[in-house]
Amino acid sequence: MxxxxxxxxxxxxxxxxxxxxxxxxxxxxxxxxxxxxxxxxxxxxxxxxxxxxxxxxxxxxxxxxxxxxxxxxxxxxxxxxxxxxxxxxxxxxxxxLPFEVADYVDFYASEHHASNLGRLFRPGSEPLMPNWKHLPVGYHGRSGTVVVSGTDIVRPSGQRKAPDADAPAFGPSVRLDIEAELGFVVGVGSPIGTSIPTSAFAEHVFGAFLVNDWSARDLQAWEYVPLGPNLGKSFATSVSPWIVPLAALEAARVPLPGQDPQPLPYLREQEPWGLDIDLVVEWNGEEVARPCYREMYWSPAQMLAHMTVNGASARTGDMFASGTISGPGKHERGAFIELTWGGKEPVTVKGEERTFLLDGDEVTISATAPGPDGTTIGFGEVTGRILPAR
Amino acid sequence: MxxxxxxxxxxxxxxxxxxxxxxxxxxxxxxxxxxxxxxxxxxxxxxxxxxxxxxxxxxxxxxxxxxxxxxxxxxxxxxxxxxxxxxxxxxxxxxxLPFEVADYVDFYASEHHASNLGRLFRPGSEPLMPNWKHLPVGYHGRSGTVVVSGTDIVRPSGQRKAPDADAPAFGPSVRLDIEAELGFVVGVGSPIGTSIPTSAFAEHVFGAFLVNDWSARDLQAWEYVPLGPNLGKSFATSVSPWIVPLAALEAARVPLPGQDPQPLPYLREQEPWGLDIDLVVEWNGEEVARPCYREMYWSPAQMLAHMTVNGASARTGDMFASGTISGPGKHERGAFIELTWGGKEPVTVKGEERTFLLDGDEVTISATAPGPDGTTIGFGEVTGRILPAR
The missing domain is CATH 2.30.30.230 (Fumarylacetoacetase, N-terminal domain)
Known part of the structure; x- marks a missing residue:
């Protein structure tokens, strides 16, 4: 013993x-x-x-x-x-990989991220779509390419079209990016034809973990209309290996920053599921961002309620993620496309000006939350290194 | 014996x-x-x-x-x-359900369907997006709500916004529709970081079957920008119970109707994977459409090559579907939103003018293809009845 x-x-x-x-x-x-x-x-x-x-x-x-x-x-x-x-x-x-992933839904729950991406992908239009403050926008990702932290990431190839080109070209992504996110795993599902109210969140969701939703921005920009991201995301999504149970996050629960307009009744919460979690994004060992989860507009309880309100079933192992966590400050942005404003404002990494990921780069996302009695709850980290395209 | x-x-x-x-x-x-x-x-x-x-x-x-x-x-x-x-x-x-569904990707491979939907969802814009003829556009659907033919379909509820309303309302879908599609199941997958060329299609894909991708058009229209369909589709997708092996479809293989511009090399086929399949859509027992698969712009071999060209792995049980099969003629449209032109041109079903699905309605999609020596290959049918919203 x-x-x-x-x-x-x-x-x-x-x-x-x-x-x-x-x-x-x-x-x-x-x-x-x-x-x-x-x-x-x-x-x-x-x-x-x-x-x-x-x-x-x-x-x-x-x-x-x-x-x-x-x-x-x-x-x-x-x-x-x-x-x-x-x-x-x-x-x-x-x-x-700590659990077998059933379905995987990725949300878009940071107002700052959605606004920044809207400005970058659709310049000249309203940054937020009319639906954004009425429902947690999300889409299904590829479950089969969820990998555990430490797995190398092969640079994806695909179609991308330069703004001044007549036609797309094929080749390795030249705008490979990260998205720092928080993920949740469903323990107890719900049958088809029923839904999970926000009040039942903790009866269904077991815990939370970190997600790096690797994103090829050039592939994504060309493909994503009208059915959403596909190849620009589906090559790999990394998750941290330790699932923090919701029970360990009681001291981290905080109200949402505020929702205006008030959402429809099925999205309202009786008790808050905002979470006071601080993330750190390191690029080749140098801190480049500190996104904070407490700034997120939509809560995970609202995400799950929305995902099932149409009667879609949930299953053990269903994973859903918050979308990029970005706060109002420049240093709080959880994706390089935002940090570098589409590559136009490089950041300094180990003394070099950098925009998107180069082969050999390593990104590590870590996070902590307040625990009971002044303790700290660690999420550990999700890390990955870029290998050259094959 | x-x-x-x-x-x-x-x-x-x-x-x-x-x-x-x-x-x-x-x-x-x-x-x-x-x-x-x-x-x-x-x-x-x-x-x-x-x-x-x-x-x-x-x-x-x-x-x-x-x-x-x-x-x-x-x-x-x-x-x-x-x-x-x-x-x-x-x-x-x-x-x-004949197989456990791993990931499910739904494509959008009919030029007629994509053009019709473009006109209906984005009036005044070009019906086809600039990417459409360069890659088979697709998105991930919800694997957990794929159900076998005969399963009742509970009418989904969700958010929809009337064009003249300030804000969305919540309630049962009032524009519940079908999509008549052909599905394919992957038998042998491919490791992450590799891709499946069009020439290897038959080494990976086992067979084909019918799909009804039930679609709540009002939910879809409100939610789908910018990340694609989610709740409007995720409540249920029905599949026919018999998987026709590719080996039974040799006599049905035909060239594609023609691709202009020529696609990028990774999408070119050495041998044709167009399929001469005739579908029949029955609404409460009355035939309302005869879509034909041979009109599809993109082949299933191209879909699989595209889906994996970024290095995404494929797994046993991965399912992908063609998207709605619509031909050039009005009677060849595989979705009611097209047949009734957004509900403005009702069709007659059992003597009544009808646009979208009512509670109690039943839709049955069946199909046949030419077999060897003048025989006929049957796909059987995929059927489902609408139950009232809960």
Whole structure:
């Protein structure tokens, strides 16, 4: 038996306990929680085979009462002696995609981001579309290309058309970008023909994580009318490996900054699901932005209510993401197309003027939120490096 | 032992052999082929447990050489005596969703449909967007709401805004429509970072089936800018239960009607994947349209090549659909919004003037293609009835 040490001030203290899937030395992937600088094997800790699985999905499907009971059991067990075989130094584990992604919907919930993109993609028009303040605009992304943090990203090729060209050309994207987002995973779904009210959010959604929605802006700009982004996004979406349960985010809940006009009744919230989360975006190790989630216009409870109000079913493993998190300040923008204003205002990265991603570049997004009693809840990071086009 | 009778002229003769998943008397779903008016249990016929599964996916993943070998084995076996327990009258089986849907991409490959929708959704602008003839425009749909033919469709609710209203209202869709489409299922996928050339289409795609992409036009019109359709489509997509293997469609392959300008090299075909398929759309039992697939601008091989040219992976169970099949003639339009020109030119159904779907309406789409030696290949049908909004 051993104890799990937690360094003072760790963002992975016992008030966090995020869930992930990891393996050790090429062994079978299994579910664990992160505590301090350790991964703790839950099948070994709790003797429950639902965690001896290569994804969180079986546990997610068990529902909110069970999530609470397991969290309480883990909290109690890790305060004392635990089996030494259940504890692995974080540096010795390989982290895997934490859940099987069912459907993936990406929203567009930052007013600052949507306004900036509107100005860049549709100059001369109103930056926000007439529907934007009435519903959380979103679209379905590609579930099969959601990858775990650390996965290399091959530069996508595709069609793009220069403004002065008669026809499109084919080749590697020359405007490869990031989008710093927050993602959510559905644990308990809902049958087709029904919907999930905002008040039932925490009964259905298990937790949150970081998302980098890699975006080829040149492909996107050419393809996206009238049916939305496709190839410009579908090549890869990276997620952080640790799912922070909603239960760890109670102290981070804040009211939304304000919605005007008041949304339709099905989108109103009885209790706030704004979240006080600070992100940091690093480009080759240099901080280039600090987006803050508390500026988001639409809450995740509103996103889920909207997504199902037409009777669409939800399933265990459904993932939805916030869209780029951008605040009002220039340093708060979560995409390079905004930070560099379409490439016209380069930023300085390690002493070089930069606009979009070059081969070999690495982007790391990390985040923290306030925890109970002055503690900090860490999301860890989502990172990825660009490989040359094939 | 028994023989499987095939009525003369049946579109389910031994040259077709479409695959589906069925159950009998509440028993476990399993894979079978349709022959004449019977479902033939493949696990019982061939003694192979890959067919004792509730979906086609395990068999699809085995690849094109195996698909050909199994088709040859079935053809040989059903020509003689087969175990009586392997044969079930089609009227006594329940048909299930034939495969687990991984990702679902819906294209927009009919020039007539895209032009008609452009005129209806964006009056006064060019009907086709500048990108339309350069790439097969498509977007991701919701995999979790793909349902098998015969599933009732609950009328979706959502936001829609009247042209003269200041703000949107919430309520049941009043412009509920169909889209008659052809769908394709990927058997063998491709790894992330690679792509599938048009020439490899038949090594990856197993077969084709009918799709009704139910569409709430009022929800869609309000929500779809700038990220594409979402709630207007995501409530349900119906598919026919029998997957016609590509091997059964050899005699139906025809050149595309013509592409001008010539597409970029990655979209060019060495051999044609146009398909000579005739559809019939029935509204409450009355024929209202006869769309023909051979009029489609983009081929399914081009769709798959485009979908993966950016390095997006493909997976077993990935589904993609053609988009509405509309020909040049009014009676060839595969969506009611086109047939009735946005509701302004009603069609007569059972003696009544009709525009969009009413509660209790039933729509059935069926199709046939030429088979070898003057035979006919049947796709069966995809049908669904509208239930009132909840």
């Amino acid at each position: 051993t104890t799990v040490d937690v360094p003072a001030g760790s963002p992975f203290g016992p008030e966090n306990l995020p869930y992930g899937v990891y393996s050790v030395g090429g062994g079978a992937p299994r579910v664990g929680v992160r505590l301090g600088d350790s991964a703790v094997d839950l099948a070994a800790l709790l003797g429950d085979d639902v965690f001896a699985a290569p994804s969180l999905n079986p546990f997610l499907a068990q529902g909110a009462a069970r999530w609470a009971a397991v969290r309480a059991a883990i909290t109690e067990r890790v305060a004392g002696k635990v089996p030494a075989a259940a504890v692995h130094p974080i540096g010795e584990v390989a982290l895997h | 028994t023989t499987v009778d095939v009525p003369a002229g049946s579109p389910f003769g031994p040259e077709n052999l479409p695959y589906g998943v069925y159950s009998v008397g509440g028993g476990a779903p399993r894979v079978g082929v349709r022959l004449g008016d019977s479902a033939v249990d493949l696990a019982a016929l061939l003694g192979d447990d890959v067919f004792a599964a509730p979906s086609l996916n395990p068999f699809l993943a085995q690849g094109a050489a195996r698909w050909a070998a199994v088709r040859a084995a079935i053809t040989e076996r059903v020509a003689g005596k087969v175990p009586a327990a392997a044969v079930h009258p089609i009227g006594e089986v329940a048909l299930h």
